[in-house]
Amino acid sequence: MAAAGHDVQLPHVAIFPFMARGHTVPMTHLACLLRRRGLATVTFFSTPGNAPFVRGQLDDDVAVVELPFPDHVVARGAAECVEALDSLFPLPAFVEAVSALRPGLEVSLAAARPRVGLLVADAFLHWAHASAAALGVPTVAFLGGNMFATIMRDVILRDNPAAALLSGGGGAEAATFAVPEFPHVHLTLADIPVPFNRPSPEGPIMELNAKLWKAIAGSNGLIVNTFDAMEGRYVEHWNRDHRAGPRAWPIGPLCLAHGGTGTGTGAVEPSWMKWLDEKAAAGRAVLYVALGTAMAIPDAQLREVAGGLEAAAAAGVYFLWAVRPSDADLGAGFEERVEGRGMVVREWVDQWRILQHGCVRGFLSHCGWNSAVEGVAAGVPLAAWPMGAEQPLNAMLVVDELRVGVRVPVPTAMATGGHGVVGSEVIARVARELMMMAGEGKGGGGGEEARNVAALASKAREAVAEGGSSWKALEEMVATLCRPVEGDTPKPTK
Numbered sequence: 001m002a003a004a005g006h007d008v009q010l011p012h013v014a015i016f017p018f019m020a021r022g023h024t025v026p027m028t029h030l031a032c033l034l035r036r037r038g039l040a041t042v043t044f045f046s047t048p049g050n051a052p053f054v055r056g057q058l059d060d061d062v063a064v065v066e067l068p069f070p071d072h073v074v075a076r077g078a079a080e081c082v083e084a085l086d087s088l089f090p091l092p093a094f095v096e097a098v099s100a101l102r103p104g105l106e107v108s109l110a111a112a113r114p115r116v117g118l119l120v121a122d123a124f125l126h127w128a129h130a131s132a133a134a135l136g137v138p139t140v141a142f143l144g145g146n147m148f149a150t151i152m153r154d155v156i157l158r159d160n161p162a163a164a165l166l167s168g169g170g171g172a173e174a175a176t177f178a179v180p181e182f183p184h185v186h187l188t189l190a191d192i193p194v195p196f197n198r199p200s201p202e203g204p205i206m207e208l209n210a211k212l213w214k215a216i217a218g219s220n221g222l223i224v225n226t227f228d229a230m231e232g233r234y235v236e237h238w239n240r241d242h243r244a245g246p247r248a249w250p251i252g253p254l255c256l257a258h259g260g261t262g263t264g265t266g267a268v269e270p271s272w273m274k275w276l277d278e279k280a281a282a283g284r285a286v287l288y289v290a291l292g293t294a295m296a297i298p299d300a301q302l303r304e305v306a307g308g309l310e311a312a313a314a315a316g317v318y319f320l321w322a323v324r325p326s327d328a329d330l331g332a333g334f335e336e337r338v339e340g341r342g343m344v345v346r347e348w349v350d351q352w353r354i355l356q357h358g359c360v361r362g363f364l365s366h367c368g369w370n371s372a373v374e375g376v377a378a379g380v381p382l383a384a385w386p387m388g389a390e391q392p393l394n395a396m397l398v399v400d401e402l403r404v405g406v407r408v409p410v411p412t413a414m415a416t417g418g419h420g421v422v423g424s425e426v427i428a429r430v431a432r433e434l435m436m437m438a439g440e441g442k443g444g445g446g447g448e449e450a451r452n453v454a455a456l457a458s459k460a461r462e463a464v465a466e467g468g469s470s471w472k473a474l475e476e477m478v479a480t481l482c483r484p485v486e487g488d489t490p491k492p493t494k
């Protein structure tokens, strides 16, 4: 492996994302940021199957090294990214299957010239941290989530609020548990990710969780895609009082690495961009709808979303919906009926670019952490509709603490992992209320959440600008953790 052939005096940072879009996208932003700021030479690892996507996200001066799966794994037809799985239940097995890349990573790291001074590896690739450590390469872990949810996860493991809540008998679903260190935070069973919301959580997800945290604890740092004005108190708490992992480095929002221009802007404008331009020219405000890349949403729920958006459109709301999966059945004639008011896109879009479009004023989101950060960084208030994982905690941060969004009311049984759907009338109401609250522009007009998100977006830009908190954190992280290039003697390898 040879890094892009210039800047040999710079430290060499290698980046290895987990094969899920929500993990890969921010890592590609980090790679571009390190290059654009001249902080490092960067090599980005990818499987061949994910490489075209990765190359489309990266600047040309980031070297991409492909690590193919060994033949026996290919023969088993292994998926190459989380989005290819039917649901998140096989996630632990997928994570283990990906460890077949380990020998390839080790060969590549050992042969790298200049030597790799720092490996930024996703915590899901827990074995990559051990491989790098064995080669004397420091590592920094990337988890994809925020500091708030990370701390809450620790509190939940330590204090087992589920046991306390369920021992109370009736009404446990709605009862709250105050977090000792942060008394303003009240958790309910619905806020606690499955299976942590069970009194004795166990099974493959818990085993995976233990492996991830062992890797993080053994690494030299933890990158968090956040910034001081958003989560400063939680980062401070982690770095001062927590012993569950190494120092956290808040270096976000990483989407701002592209300086507000978006990624992958090709010569031909995509249809959704033209549509947004038309709406802007007509003075319309648009609601952007995207409910995540990793979780399968049942067709019945997607049809309720369609019904809700259709009703909202009839009441004057314009919307752009990036639908997953691409072949989702939204009900006969839906797209024709909303034509002109609503656009449905079934391909990969440049979400960051969409959110920055002047006419996009509201975001109905599952509150995956990247989406939440991107919404904030673009100054777009959110309607938070968590679907699983740590998303309920993200929604708490966005709605209750930062007050930059409103909540989609979800039946408690559904929020705690049970069945049920959010009805179209609820979606229509939230969509209308969000767009009314969003007001006329991104400049800070409209309701409280719209004003708050405009103010926070401006602090996000300050954080990544020269001398800002995230700007300094990234520089300090590289200087502190990265082995310098000079005097670099490679260790002998087998």
Ligand SMILES: O=c1ccn([C@@H]2O[C@H](COP(=O)(O)OP(=O)(O)O[C@H]3O[C@H](CO)[C@@H](O)[C@H](O)[C@H]3O)[C@@H](O)[C@H]2O)c(=O)[nH]1
Pocket (backbone or CB within 6 Å): 020, 021, 022, 023, 025, 026, 143, 144, 145, 290, 291, 292, 293, 294, 295, 322, 347, 348, 349, 350, 351, 352, 367, 368, 369, 370, 371, 372, 374, 388, 389, 390, 391
């Ligand atoms: O058509 C699309 C769809 C998505 N994106 C981008 O893909 C990323 C998606 O990330 P995120 O919003 O976090 O959603 P998920 O991929 O669904 O999130 C998974 O990963 C997150 C980060 O770990 C967790 O917070 C979530 O709970 C988990 O489901 C974002 O950068 C989006 O901008 C696009 O650019 N175009």
